[in-house]
Amino acid sequence: MTRDQIVLDKRNRLFVKILWGLLALGLLADIGAGLGTDMIVLLAIVGLISCGIATFMTYKRILVQYIMYVVPIILTALTVLLIVSDPHPIISTYFLVYVNIAVMTLYADYKPIIFTGILSMGVSTYIFLDPDLQQQLFPNDSLVYLFLYLIFATVALSFSAKFSQRLQEDVTAERRDALESKELAEKVVDKLKSMILILGEFSSEQKGTVESTGQISREVTTTFAEMSASIEKQTSMVLNVSDSAHTIETAVSQLREGSTQLQQYSSDTAVLTVEGNELIQTLTADVNSVKAIIAQTVSLMEQLIEQNEQVSSIVGSIREISEQTNLLSLNAAIEAARAGEHGRGFAVVAGEVRKLADNANIAAGEITNILGTIHASITAVSEKVHLGQQAVDTSYEASQKVEGIIRRINSNTEQVKQQSDTVGESSQQLYVQYSSISDEMTGMAAITEQNMASVEEVCASMETQDVKIGHLVEGYSQLDVLISELKQLVEPKQTAK
Numbered sequence: 001m002t003r004d005q006i007v008l009d010k011r012n013r014l015f016v017k018i019l020w021g022l023l024a025l026g027l028l029a030d031i032g033a034g035l036g037t038d039m040i041v042l043l044a045i046v047g048l049i050s051c052g053i054a055t056f057m058t059y060k061r062i063l064v065q066y067i068m069y070v071v072p073i074i075l076t077a078l079t080v081l082l083i084v085s086d087p088h089p090i091i092s093t094y095f096l097v098y099v100n101i102a103v104m105t106l107y108a109d110y111k112p113i114i115f116t117g118i119l120s121m122g123v124s125t126y127i128f129l130d131p132d133l134q135q136q137l138f139p140n141d142s143l144v145y146l147f148l149y150l151i152f153a154t155v156a157l158s159f160s161a162k163f164s165q166r167l168q169e170d171v172t173a174e175r176r177d178a179l180e181s182k183e184l185a186e187k188v189v190d191k192l193k194s195m196i197l198i199l200g201e202f203s204s205e206q207k208g209t210v211e212s213t214g215q216i217s218r219e220v221t222t223t224f225a226e227m228s229a230s231i232e233k234q235t236s237m238v239l240n241v242s243d244s245a246h247t248i249e250t251a252v253s254q255l256r257e258g259s260t261q262l263q264q265y266s267s268d269t270a271v272l273t274v275e276g277n278e279l280i281q282t283l284t285a286d287v288n289s290v291k292a293i294i295a296q297t298v299s300l301m302e303q304l305i306e307q308n309e310q311v312s313s314i315v316g317s318i319r320e321i322s323e324q325t326n327l328l329s330l331n332a333a334i335e336a337a338r339a340g341e342h343g344r345g346f347a348v349v350a351g352e353v354r355k356l357a358d359n360a361n362i363a364a365g366e367i368t369n370i371l372g373t374i375h376a377s378i379t380a381v382s383e384k385v386h387l388g389q390q391a392v393d394t395s396y397e398a399s400q401k402v403e404g405i406i407r408r409i410n411s412n413t414e415q416v417k418q419q420s421d422t423v424g425e426s427s428q429q430l431y432v433q434y435s436s437i438s439d440e441m442t443g444m445a446a447i448t449e450q451n452m453a454s455v456e457e458v459c460a461s462m463e464t465q466d467v468k469i470g471h472l473v474e475g476y477s478q479l480d481v482l483i484s485e486l487k488q489l490v491e492p493k494q495t496a497k
Contacts, residue, residue: 011107012058015071018103019054022075023047026082043081050074068107072116075100080123089136097123101153108165110158117154121147267417273410280406284399291396294389301382308375315367322360329354 027044054074057067079096083089097120104116124146127133138146329350336347 009058009061009064012064012067012071014106015067015103016051016055016058019051019071019074019078022078023051026078029082040085043078043085046081047078050077068104068109068112069115072100072104072112072119075103076116076119076123080126083123083127083133083137089133091137094123094127094137097150098153101150101157105157105161105164108161108168110161110165113158113161114154117150117158120150120154124150269413269416273406273413277403277406277410280399280403284396284403287392287396287399291389291392294385294392298382298385298389301378301385305375305378305382308371308378312368312371312375315364315371318360319364319368322357322364325357326354326361329357 023044026047027040031040051074054067054070057063057070063070076097079093079100082093082096086093101113101116101120104112107113124143127137128143128146332350332353333347336350
């Protein structure tokens with residue numbers, strides 16, 4: 001069967017279903033209207049026979065091209081039966097003739113529409129030939145008006161069907177062209193299949209290569225990232241070392257300046273130590289002179305004490321003589337008293353002697369007091385002189401110790417000066433070395449920063465490359481999916497062939 005016959009057969013089957021539907025609706029309408037059983041049975045018999053004939057012809061594909069004319073006859077017959085079987089027909093039942101015309105447009109052919117329109121005119125004529133039906137349905141209408149309405153509807157639907165038929169022919173032509181294009185496309189698909197197979201094999205090989213390259217790129221990117229982190233830490237450490245070197249350089253410079261000042265202070269201290277030593281020697285000589293003078297003073301004070309004691313002894317002798325003289329004068333006075341007048345002169349002399357003895361005794365007492373005071377003063381002075389002598393001895397011993405200390409300080413100062421000179425030379429050499437190291441560390445830090453920048457650029461480039469390779473891997477994955485889809489599209493067509 002051709003495609004047109006297949007489409008016509010499908011439409012015939014559709015109309016058969018419509019016929020059975022209208023028959024069922026008509027029976028239900030008659031039953032609802034209270035139509036007699038005879039008329040309902042008649043309608044059912046006629047409908048079953050006509051619909052059965054159409055169904056048999058359709059499904060057996062008998063006179064397939066003429067079934068489109070059998071269907072309007074059956075529809076018209078069912079319409080007439082519905083009108084005639086109803087004791088009180090209504091105008092809406094008559095309108096089924098228009099429904100029949102409209103339904104026939106499903107065939108998309110103007111000929112069954114015109115045929116249905118002619119049959120509808122015949123139904124209208126039959127109604128007007130029957131006075132009862134004409135009075136019930138169209139009491140005030142003219143048959144001409146009904147014909148005009150039917151003609152308008154038939155012509156309009158016929159032109160529409162004709163247009164649809166032409167459109168369908170165009171679609172058929174396009175379908176034919178599409179079939180030719182399909183054949184050409186199938187040939188192209190065959191070629192594409194072989195190309196897809198080759199491309200699939202190539203894609204599979206390249207996919208593995210690209211995935212391996214992507215894996216290597218990721219590993220290299222990770223390695224460069226780790227190297228970048230390590231170099232960054234190394235750069236930080238080098239910068240810290242550089243800062244420390246600068247700090248040490250500053251400290252060494254301060255140490256050099258401090259050692260220079262220490263040398264100056266050592267020289268000044270050495271000069272001051274020499275001067276102090278000279279002054280201590282002078283002081284020691286002066287202390288020795290004072291010590292000799294104090295010794296002489298102590299000797300003189302001892303002699304003075306001895307002389308004072310001698311004077312005291314002499315005064316004691318004078319006191320004894322004065323007391324004996326006083327006794328003698330007393331005895332002389334007693335004897336003069338005994339002599340009487342003869343002893344009066346002797347009594348005067350005795351009185352004078354007694355006065356001299358008393359005055360001598362008084363003078364001796366005063367001398368004794370003065371000598372006691374002198375002796376006390378001499379004793380105090382002697383004690384002070386002894387204390388001064390002890391202080392001089394202590395000062396002498398202290399000066400001797402200070403002189404020894406000054407000698408040791410002088411010796412230590414000489415050693416400190418030598419050590420400060422050595423430290424100064426070492427600090428100068430250290431300053432020169434650290435200056436060189438600082439310059440080298442600065443250069444190393446600059447080179448490390450440049451290397452860090454280069455590594456970061458390489459790392460960024462590797463990341464960009466990794467992203468591109470990732471996109472390439474995704475592209476190959478999409479290409480692999482596309483090739484798989486193309487294979488799935490091509491293989492069913494090959495199987496259909």
